Amino acid sequence: MPRDPSGPRKQAERLRRDREDQSKIPGGPARTATAAAAFLASVLLAGCGLFERETARDDAASAERRAEEAERQRQLLLSDVEALADLKARMKELWPAHPDKIAAMEEWLGEARGVAGRLAQHQATLAELRSRGTPAPHARDAKLAALKTETAELSQKLQVPAEGDDRETLERLLAYRKTRIAALEAEIERTRPHDFPSSADVWWHDTLVALVSDLSAFLADDAHQQTVKSVEERLAFARAIEARSILNERAAWDQAVASIANSDECPKYNGLTITP
Secondary structure (H helix, E strand, O other), rough: OOOOOOHHHHHHHHHHHHHHHHHOOOOHHHHHHHHHHHHHHHHHHHHHHHHHHHHHHHHHHHHHHHHHHHHHHHHHHHHHHHHHHHHHHHHHHHHHHHHHHHHHHEEEEEEHHHHHHHHHHHHHHHHHOOOOOEEOOOOHHHHHHHHHHHHHHHHHHHHHHOOOOOOHHHHHHHHHHHHHHHHHOOOOOHHHOEEOOOOOHHHHHHHHHHHHHHHHOOOOOOOOOHHHHHHHHHHHHHHHOOOOOOOOHHHHHHHHHHHHHOOOOOOOOOOOOOOO
């Protein structure tokens, strides 16, 4: 189709007439600009409202996830508190360390290691909870301060020993007190109470502190207390008895068991079947 060479001129003429028509309307260009500005403002306000609603929805979802995670941690805490108490109560059933208790000890150790393996998780939860609280005075703060003062005085005395002082004895005493200070500081840090706005967080904190302390003691390298190590040693002892008295003498046991079960060989046992 042939192009109309007057097309551009006609478009320009229409635009000119439109501007003239707008100028004849009272406040025409200004009204148009005002209308455009109002439209733009309404679009921006709508966008802001949408953004605020989306942000509020995201905040609500994050708060719900945090609440769900906190509840999960509480349930895990209560579960491990109960499990640890049960494990300690069952320890007396694993004595004496006889081969017939090997299976029970192996089962106990499997459960104990599962609970004790979550110590680091409970420590992390406690650290996060404490970050939202305020440290409170500890009952042993004064004891620690007094011990530090005594240690500082002893250290100063070593710098200028008096006549008749036994330097070697003083040095041993100083080393002992420094060890006590380190141990007491660790204990205070581990068990220091914290203040929280919520009474639920106070309960959660105190229960976590007790569980972390109990689990740490449960994993201590002390076979004479209620520890995992004590049952590990019982199990090793029972296995050693089993190896020496049964496994290493399997042929003799098999012969004895067969003989006792044989009424002709051992009529007084009347076919009794025994297990080593």
